[in-house]
Amino acid sequence: MLLVPCPWCGPRDEVEFSYGGQAEVAYPRDPAALSDEEWARYVFFRDNPRGRFRERWVHTHGCRRWFDVTRDTVTHEVHVRRD
Amino acid sequence: MSGDHPDFLWRTHDPKRSYEVVIVGGGGHGLATAYYLAREHGITDVAVLEKGWLAGGNVTRNTTIIRSNYLWDESAAIYEHSLKLWEGLAEELDYDLLFDQRGVLNLAHTLPDVRAGVRRVNANRLNGIDAEWLEPDAVAEVCPILNMSPSARYTVLGATFQQRGGIARHENVAWGYARAADALGVDLVQGCEVTGIEVDRERAVAVETTRGRIAAGRIALVAAGHSSVLAGLAGVELPIRSHPLQALVSELYEQVLDTVVMSNAVHVYVSQAHKGELVMGAGIDPYVSYAQRGSFHVIERQLAAALELFPIFAQARVLRTWAGIVDVSPDASPIVGPTPVDGLYVNCGWGTGGFKATPGSGWALAWTLAHGEPHELNAPFGLERFATGALIDEHGAAAVAH
Numbered sequence: 142m143l144l145v146p147c148p149w150c151g152p153r154d155e156v157e158f159s160y161g162g163q164a165e166v167a168y169p170r171d172p173a174a175l176s177d178e179e180w181a182r183y184v185f186f187r188d189n190p191r192g193r194f195r196e197r198w199v200h201t202h203g204c205r206r207w208f209d210v211t212r213d214t215v216t217h218e219v220h221v222r223r224d
Numbered sequence: 225m226s227g228d229h230p231d232f233l234w235r236t237h238d239p240k241r242s243y244e245v246v247i248v249g250g251g252g253h254g255l256a257t258a259y260y261l262a263r264e265h266g267i268t269d270v271a272v273l274e275k276g277w278l279a280g281g282n283v284t285r286n287t288t289i290i291r292s293n294y295l296w297d298e299s300a301a302i303y304e305h306s307l308k309l310w311e312g313l314a315e316e317l318d319y320d321l322l323f324d325q326r327g328v329l330n331l332a333h334t335l336p337d338v339r340a341g342v343r344r345v346n347a348n349r350l351n352g353i354d355a356e357w358l359e360p361d362a363v364a365e366v367c368p369i370l371n372m373s374p375s376a377r378y379t380v381l382g383a384t385f386q387q388r389g390g391i392a393r394h395e396n397v398a399w400g401y402a403r404a405a406d407a408l409g410v411d412l413v414q415g416c417e418v419t420g421i422e423v424d425r426e427r428a429v430a431v432e433t434t435r436g437r438i439a440a441g442r443i444a445l446v447a448a449g450h451s452s453v454l455a456g457l458a459g460v461e462l463p464i465r466s467h468p469l470q471a472l473v474s475e476l477y478e479q480v481l482d483t484v485v486m487s488n489a490v491h492v493y494v495s496q497a498h499k500g501e502l503v504m505g506a507g508i509d510p511y512v513s514y515a516q517r518g519s520f521h522v523i524e525r526q527l528a529a530a531l532e533l534f535p536i537f538a539q540a541r542v543l544r545t546w547a548g549i550v551d552v553s554p555d556a557s558p559i560v561g562p563t564p565v566d567g568l569y570v571n572c573g574w575g576t577g578g579f580k581a582t583p584g585s586g587w588a589l590a591w592t593l594a595h596g597e598p599h600e601l602n603a604p605f606g607l608e609r610f611a612t613g614a615l616i617d618e619h620g621a622a623a624v625a626h
Contacts (some may be wrong), residue, residue, distance in 0.1 A: 143511070154522050160510040162465075170609045181611040185463040186556045189452035191514045214466070215514050 148162060148202045148208050161197030163187045164209040191215060226470040233399050234278075234406035242439035243271045245593055246431055248418050248454060249273025249446035249507060250572060252283035253571055253578065255401035255412075256586020257446060257593070262408035264587070265594035270410045275417035279398035282448050283549035286579040287471050287493060287505040289484055291328045291389030293348050293355055294621040296334070296347035298604040299557060300351035305601055306584025307388060313583060319400035321392045322498055328389030328484040329358070329367060331533075332382045337481045337489055340620050341384045348386075352470050356385045367483055369536055376400040378490050391484060397582060421458040421568070428458055442593050444569040449514065449549025451572035451605050460563045461555050462572065467508040467546035468518035469576050470526070476500035481534075490529035490618070504530055508550060508576060518547045550575050555615040556622040560589055560602040569593060570607070577622055 143155040169175055169183055188194065194214050199207045211220040245261060247254045250272045261267045274280075290310055292303035313320045332338045341357060348355035363383045364372045371381055406412055413435070420432030421443065428437040445454045447465040477500050486493035491507035506526035509518040523545055531538055552574035553559060558581070560571045571589045574581055588602040598606060609615055 155519055162512075163245045177611045177613075181463075182461075186461055187463075187465060189462075189465050189512060191450070191453050191466075194512055196512070212511070214512050217513065217515055221546060 143217060143219070145198055147206075149204060149206060150200060150203045153200070153203060157200060157202040158198045159201045159209065161199055164195040164197045171182060193220070233403040234412050237271075237411040237413050239271055239273070239411065239416060239433070239435055239438050241437075244269035244410070244439035244441045246270075246438060246442070247272045247442065247444045248431065249448070250278040250402075250412065250414065250445065251281070251448060252398050252401065252582040253574070253585045253589070254444075254446040255279075255398055255405055255470060256582050257444060257571070258410045259401045259408070260587045260590035261593060262405060262410055264590060267594055268409035271410050271438065272405070272410060272471070273418055273431070273438070274412070274414050275434075277414050278398060278402055278412060279395055282548040282550065282578060283398045283582070284395050285471065285546060286394060287326065287495065287503050289392045289486070289493060289495065290323075290392060290580040291385060291386050292353055292580070293328070293330070293386045293389070294618055295344050295347050296618065297351060298616050299618050299621070300348065300353055302584050302588065302601045302605070303581060304351065304353050305587065306581045308563045309583035309587060311388075313400070315606075317400035317404045319403065321396045321398060321400060323390065324498070325390040326483050327366065327385060327387045328486065329363065329489040330384040330425040331363070331380055331485065331489075332384075333378045333380065333487065333489045335381070338381050341382060345384050354386055354388050356387075358383045358385050366516060367390045367481070367485055369480055369486065369534055371533055371535055378487065380531065380620050387482060391473050391497070393498070394579060401586070402421060418457070418580045421454075423458055423565055427566040432486070440567075442566070442567050442569065442595055444468045444571060444589060446571045446589070448551050448572065448574065448578065451551050451570060453609055455512045455563065455570060458565050458568055458569075460565055460568065462559065462570065463605070464551045464559075464573055465512055466514055466549050467511070467552055468513045468515065469505070469550045470518040470522055470545060470547045471503065471505040472523060472545040473497075473504075473543050475503040475543050477502065477540065480536065482581040485533070487529070487533065490533070492526050492529045494530060494534070499507040501543065502537065508552065508578070509547070514549055516547050516549055550578075552576070554610065556607050557616040558585070559607055561592060561598045561606040562584065563607060577621065
């Protein structure tokens with residue numbers, strides 16, 4: 142069970158959250174200009190690192206807000222960004 | 225070790241400086257690939273490189289379910305080819321695999337489940353795969369311990385049934401392939417982690433390992449959950465996400481369940497091993513992970529569903545839980561074939577259901593490595609399908625929630 146740090150509600154049990162996958166994946170500026178390969182890259186390809194990973198979570202059963210965390214995919218340690 | 229069982233089933237090798245084919249990953253699919261390369265194509269200058277020990281990964285972490293009742297023609301062809309290989313495998317490898325065609329039920333709990341199930345049975349039959357649609361009375365006959373009460377939390381409205389499906393003892397499968405590949409001259413190298421892939425003018429020519437550089441005519445990455453990491457060493461990106469998939473066994477009980485029961489809707493699949501333990505699998509944990517462990521609530525929900533379906537399991541005790549890291553692809557279908565780097569091939573994306581495909585996957589990849597191009601069985605499962613859009617969406621038949 143992960144303890145997920147909601148920036149607004151504090152650390153809460155994983156069951157309160159839904160997972161959103163890789164963070165900072167921008168929608169293409171001009172989708173119609175993309176080649177099939179570029180579109181495939183946007184739709185299907187995501188980073189899958191062994192180690193630190195920026196990812197999205199949403200506090201579904203809490204404040205319902207989205208946020209990013211950095212989590213280590215080997216140790217599951219969550220690093221909260223201070224900025 | 226018991227009396228007539230040999231101490232070692234295969235020789236231990238130091239790696240040579242070069243091979244015609246290097247297979248990275250000493251799990252079921254990698255070992256099967258090596259075996260079929262040697263057996264079907266006479267290519268024996270082959271090494272299987274395994275960073276840990278043979279069969280230490282997903283091949284011995286799965287719930288051993290074997291079936292071929294997938295929806296689409298492409299999947300039906302490769303999974304059915306695999307099932308046909310299973311049917312002669314123990315004899316071919318001269319090794320007892322405890323392969324047992326006890327039948328596989330896929331339960332339907334809702335009207336959409338029923339429609340999808342009936343559709344899949346019809347599709348299977350058109351592809352020459354044995355499949356039946358069972359109404360609730362017939363389901364109860366096949367599996368009397370199922371809770372068939374109309375007021376059950378998960379009402380059983382029917383099920384698909386594949387009699388030729390079943391289970392096998394997974395470590396025996398890996399060991400059987402390993403022993404046979406070794407006997408044909410393949411080098412099985414354990415404790416040898418690949419740390420780099422040397423690419424020269426867009427062609428993969430060697431792997432760097434913890435035991436030195438090994439040149440290779442062709443390199444196949446067969447590493448399930450670690451496929452992205454390995455392919456990344458050659459600059460190849462894969463549309464794969466690695467997730468924990470959890471399973472558990474109970475203590476040993478008398479035989480109460482002589483078939484395999486799966487429920488897509490409630491994410492539980494159960495069989496009882498020959499020794500007597502109940503073997504159950506869950507859905508994947510939602511987050512990306514390489515940790516070989518998952519969250520407890522996933523197991524808790526899986527067991528809650530299992531108890532609703534099988535009230536007599538309430539008295540059973542969990543002996544052990546664990547996770548494997550599965551390589552989930554966007555369409556729940558595998559990726560088997562060449563990559564943009566010449567001489568570099570992948571076999572990954574089997575996700576939550578790779579065990580059943582072990583023989584067919586190894587057979588098809590071996591053919592591909594021998595001929596330098598995909599066999600018609602795995603041609604539809606190329607990396608290019610994500611750009612062409614020719615996806616093979618098997619989320620319905622994959623049976624595990626993604």
